[in-house]
Amino acid sequence: MTTAPSSADIDLVTMSVADAHFGVPVLKVRDVLDSPATYPVPLAPAEIRGSINLRGRIVTAIDLRMRLGLPPRDPALPSKCVIVDSEAAGEPYAFIVDEVGDVLTVSAKDYEPNPITLSREWSGLCQGLYRRESTLLLVLDTQAVLRIETRKFERVA
Amino acid sequence: MDDVVRDFLAEAAESMDALDRSLVRLEDAPGDPELLSEIFRVMHTIKGTCGFLGLQRLAAVAHAAEDILGQFRDGAISPTQESVSAVLEAVDVIKALLGELEANGAEPAGDDKPLVARLRAIAQQSPKAEPASAEPLASRIGGLSTIDCGVELALARIKARSEGVRFNGAPEEPLHAALRDAVWAACEGEANLSLARTLSQFELSEPVEVASFMTCLGEALAELGAAPATIADLAALLGAADPKPSADPSLVARSSDHAASGVAAQSIRVNVEALEQLMNVASELVLIRNQLIQTLRSQPDSPFAAPLQRLNHVTTELQESVMTTRMQPISAAWAKLPRLARDLAVELNKRIEVVTHGAETELDRQVLEMIKDPLTHMIRNAADHGLESPGERAKAGKPEMGRIMLSARHEGSQIVIEVADDGRGLQAAKLRAKALTRGLITPVEAESLSDAKIHQLIFHPGFSTAEAVSGISGRGVGMDVVRTNIEKIGGAVELSSTEGKGTRFTIRIPLTLTIVSALIVDCCGERFAMPQSAVVELVGVGGGSRRALEDINGAPVLRLRDRLLPLISLQELMGMPKRENEEQSILVTSLGAFSFGIIVDRVFDTEEIVVKPAASILRSIPYYSGATILGDGAVIMILDPKGIASSLGSIDAEQQETASRGAVRAAERTQLLVVRGGSHAPKATPLQLVSRIEDVRLSQVEYANDKPVLQYRGRLMPLVDLGGGVSFGAPSETKPVIVFDNEERAIGLVVDEIVDIVEAPLVQEFHADRPGVLGSLVVADAVTDVIDLAYYWRMAAADAAPRADAAPLVKRALIVDASPFQRNLIAPLLAMAGFQVMMTSDAASAAALAETDGPFDLIFTDAALGERNMLDSLTAPVIGLYDDPLAVRQRDTEGFARIACRFDRDDVLNAVAALQDKHAA
Incomplete structure (x- = not known):
């Protein structure tokens, strides 16, 4: 499950959601936007905040708080948006987070697999973590984040 | 792979397609030297390149094929079907080899x-025998120059005539050249380029036109010194040639090929992906421009106004140019069709020519890809069961050569493609019979439906008209797939057919799928785009408009002219919070024959939108077909009318047509007789139940046993007043009497006034607890009671003597139907037919009733009744009742002794009679 980063050091874009810190490999990140306008998509799964107009491209935005089962964000607070490429679908998606931090270079010696106490939901979405001085940095499995349960549309009788 | 090889592959693929076409044309015009040398050149190039690249198999096959072509060109052998087939086979092998080469690089x-040997054998055939005549006709006339001169003179004569045929309007030069070629070809013994066909290119195909030209040509040639016998021979040749009015495909195609070869020198190959990318960027630029324009609208004095104006123009131009790079002539889609038709002709032993018009008509390549398959399918159909065998055609007085006509033209932002054949046409009688055996229609409908409606049945899934299933078509997966594919790209297909004359399909499709015209609508503050092609009408409801929504048991409907339109609320569909909104708009949406309305809050404007695919994560939502960015930068979803229609219930792709037709028909079909009498409210009874309406003078009414009766057709007919009374008014008055008659007994229902006969949906809106009333409907804007005929029948007919000659039949019938309304509709019919009627709502209680009150002679049931198998144990024949027999599929009819339409009195009684006869026998 966890394709543990190898011995080499890697660069992670860091982001925070509620009190948790996450990292996404820098090569997967295409762009970072500041509080972009999102346009809701009725009937979409709850995790999908809506669509974003990324310079003429339509990008579907996923609210990481909802995806991670965290309480919803105060809509008045600013949010950031990390655009990642979906390898499976060949199209970009946007992760809406609270804050985007620096790009950090982490070394393999600080890597730990997901602790077994991590909730099942989260362990499905993370590929282990890196120990930092003050925080723990969870590595987001972007593909897993994009596997959102979609509701079945039965015909209305 | 080498770049050289890659270039060769791209070029060779095109050459092979061109070869296909040319070879098929060669069969029609065997002597065309230009065509021959072109074919030879293509094959020669391929051979040469293959040799150069060391592709030995390819080179060997190409070389052998080239040999034959060389012989053709030199006139040593003439192209026959056999030899052309061999060359085509070689072309196929070359294509296959090229495919392998592309896939594997070697x-x-x-x-x-074996193939090479066969090709060699043909190439070495002895030269063709000279024509039998001592001297060739051409030289007897005096050669090409004489013919040229003769044609010129003949044309001059025709034009100089003061009346009759004058060939007005035809372009002089091409006409002259074409006629000269045709006459020359005829002299050379090639009858295919007949006079009539040549003339028809210039729309001069009337026999009289052909004849006058021949006369003038004869006169002209006589002046030039040709012997009368020679002229007669020529006339025979030209006349004997196939007199069909047609444009010659080879000529049409040839002219466009010339144009193409001119362009080729100035064109380069561009990767399709690069074009797509360019298209995307251009689309984005358009959107940015729109945004800028919107921003600047509020600042008219901005210094950016002028540059923006220019940007606006340039962007529009750029977008249009990019669009044209995506455009391809439709000939790219039908390039393979002549070859296909030729192969089919050989396989089916028919003679087929494909005539094309408007091959240069351009359309978006995405659309082009989508229509390739449907077109192929339609050509197969036309060749296989549209066109007759040469023998049949000759018998029908048609030329042996069957013709398939393909044409394309632009009409507004649509492209119209027609596929027509001059074959046997659709045989309505056969279709009827087949639809009947498949249970697609009822016997009544088989008689009543118009031919045009019957023709539409070929679009029904699983319906194939071919008697024999051939390898080519006839498996019944044809036309419905064609229609589905065409509708998928927002197109429509129509059909017209004349028996004995042929069939014509007309396809309308949008020019491009990337930019569509859409209505921007608002629902609960969200905007959506609705493709305009699906919207036929906008209707405002509530607020200022006089129209209002009505609902039937919670299902909203709109009365639109004489139709009842099912409605879908976008707000409910999208699960958005309900808002109180006075005014709403309804998008009347049409999908094939099915119409429905979508309720939205507001309709803004029409915009040209750039369609982008919906994110894969959103594709499970069936109501969207994509997304788009509006001028203000907002991202909105594009609604998918098909998906939305599917939310209407029992509609899946396969049933859509029939189901919707069912809904509409049930709504349209029931004719109601509306009368006044008794209480104030109008009353109605299905017209099908009524036998006659008589005007009766009340002085004629007599009383037997204190009950009013009328001497009517030799027996006493009890009369009932709608109010239930026995006195109807002053004897001098005349009142209408509705006669319900079952041949055995009759009752007359005395009413005050016959109001109208209306067609209305027989959908119950209120239950009634009054005797004599089944329920209430809204008919023509008035609440109308439906007469409970059974009630009056019991009241009046109980003591009416049956006719003396009728055998006293007391039979027992059971009606099983969940709806009391439906049960009560059918009960009086059966009572009139002499049955003692019992009713129940479901199969289980029916079985119980049979235990206690059985046995029954007949059982009627709603065909859609659940657990129907429980009725099987009751031993009585079961008649299935339908609302709409057109919607009945075969599996629904299984297990029924008969089926009948419940609203059709005769249908029901016929079913009963048929079963009784069977019983008696």
């Missing part, structure tokens, strides 16, 4: 000795 192992 030629596959093996060799093609």
Whole structure:
């Protein structure tokens, strides 16, 4: 499950959601936007905040708080948006987070697999973590984040 | 792979397609030297390049094929079907080898000795025998120059005539050249380029036109010194040639090929992906421009106004140019069709020519890809069961050569493609019979439906008209797939057919799928785009408009002219919070024959939108077909009318047509007789139940046993007043009497006034607890009671003597139907037919009733009744009742002794009679 980063050091874009810190490999990140306008998509799964107009491209935005089962964000607070490429679908998606931090270079010696106490939901979405001085940095499995349960549309009788 | 090889592959693929076409044309015009040398040149190039690249198999096959072509060109052998087939086979082998080469980068192992040997054998055939006549006709006339001169003179004569045929309007030069070629070809013994066909290119195909030209030509040639016998021979040749009015495909195609070869020098190959990318960027630029324009609208004095204006123009131009790069002539889609038709002709032993018009009509390549398959399908159909065999055609007085006509033209932002054949046409009688055996229609409908409606049945899934299933078509997966594919790209297909004359399909499709015209609508503050092609009408409801929504048991409907339109609320569909909104708009949406309305809050404007695919994560939502960005930068979803229609219930792709037709028909079909009498409210009874309406003078009413009766057709008919009374008014008055008659007994219902006969949906809106009333409907804007005929029948007919000659039949019938309304509709019919009627709502209680009150002679049931198998144990024949027999599929009819339409009195009684006869026998 966890394709543990190898011995080499890697660069992670860091982001925070509620009190948790996450990292996404820098090569997967295409762009970072500041509080972009999102346009809701009725009937979409709850995790999908809506669509974003990324310079003429339509990008579907996923609210990481909802995806991670965290309480919803105060809509008045600013949010950031990390655009990642979906390898499976060949199209970009946007992760809406609270804050985007620096790009950090982490070394393999600080890597730990997901602790077994991590909730099942989260362990499905993370590929282990890196120990930092003050925080723990969870590595987001972007593909897993994009596997959102979609509701079945039965015909209305 | 080498760049050289890659270039060769791209070029060769095109050459092979061109070869296909040319070879098929060669069969029609065997002597065309230009065509021959073109074919030879193509094959020669391929051979040469293959040799150069060391592709030995390819080179060997190409060389052998080239040999034959060389012989054709030199006139040593003439192209026959056999020899052309061999060359085509070689072309196929070359294509296959090229395919392998492309896939694997190398030629596959093996060799093609048998094919090469066969090609060699043909190439070495002895030269063709000279025509039998001592001297060729051409030289007897005096050669090409004499013919040229003769044609010129003949044309001059025709034009100089003061009346009759004058060939007005035809372009002089081309007409002259074409006629000269045709006459020359005829002299050379090639009858295919007949006079009539040549003339028809210039729309001069009337026999009289052909004849006058021949006369003038004869006169002209006589002046030039040709012997009368020679002229007669020529006339015979030209006349004997196939007199069909047609444009010659080879000529049409040839002219466009010339144009193409001119363009080729100035064109380069561009990767399709690069074009797509360019298209995307251009689309984005358009959107940015729109945003800028919107921003600047509020600042008219901005210094950016002028540059923006220019940007606006340039962007529009750029977008249009990019669009044209995506455009391809439709001939790219039908390039393979002549070859296909030729192969089919050989396989089916028919003679087929494909005539094309408007091959240069351009359309978006995405659309082009989508229509390739449907077109192929339609050509197969036309060749297989549209066109007759040469023998049949000759018998029908048609030329042996069957013709398939393909044409394309632009009409507004649509492209119209027609596929027509001059074959046997659709045989309505056969279709009827077949639809009947498949249970697609009822016997009544088989008689009543118009031919045009019957023709539409070929679009029904699983319906194939071919008697024999051939390898080509006839498996019944044809036309419905064609229609589905065409509708998928927002197109429509129509059909018209005349028996004995042929069939014509007309396809309308949008020019491009990337930019569509859409209505921007608002629902609960969200905007959506609705493709305009699906919207036929906008209707405002509530607020200022006089129209209002009505609902039937919670299902909203709109009365639109004489139709009842099912409605879908976008707000409910999208699960958005309900808002109180006075005014709403309804998008009347049409999908094939099915119409429905979508309720939205507001309709803004029409915009040209750039369609982008919906994110894969959103594709499970069936109501969207994509997304788009509006001028203000907002991202909105594009609604998918098909998906939305599917939310209407029992509609899946396969049933859509029939189901919707069912809904509409049930709504349209029931004719109601509306009368006044008794209480104030109008009353109605299905017209089908009524036998006659008589005007009766009340002085004629007599009383038997204190009950009013009328001497009517030799017996006493009890009369009932709608109010239930026995006195109807002053004897001098005349009142209408509705006669319900079952041949055995009759009752007359005395009413005050016959109001109208209306067609209305027989959908119950209120239950009634009054005797004599089944329920209430809204008919023509008034609440109308439906007469409970059974009630009056019991009241009046109980003591009416049956006719003396009728055998006293007391039979027992059971009606099983969940709806009391439906039960009560059918009960009086059965009572009139002499049955003692019992009713129940479901199969289980029916079985119980049979235990206690059985046995029954007949059982009627709603065909859609659940657990129907429980009725099987009751031993009585079961008649299935339908609302709409057109919607009945075969599996629904299984297990029924008969089926009948419940609203059709005769249908029901016929079913009963048929079963009784069977019983008696």
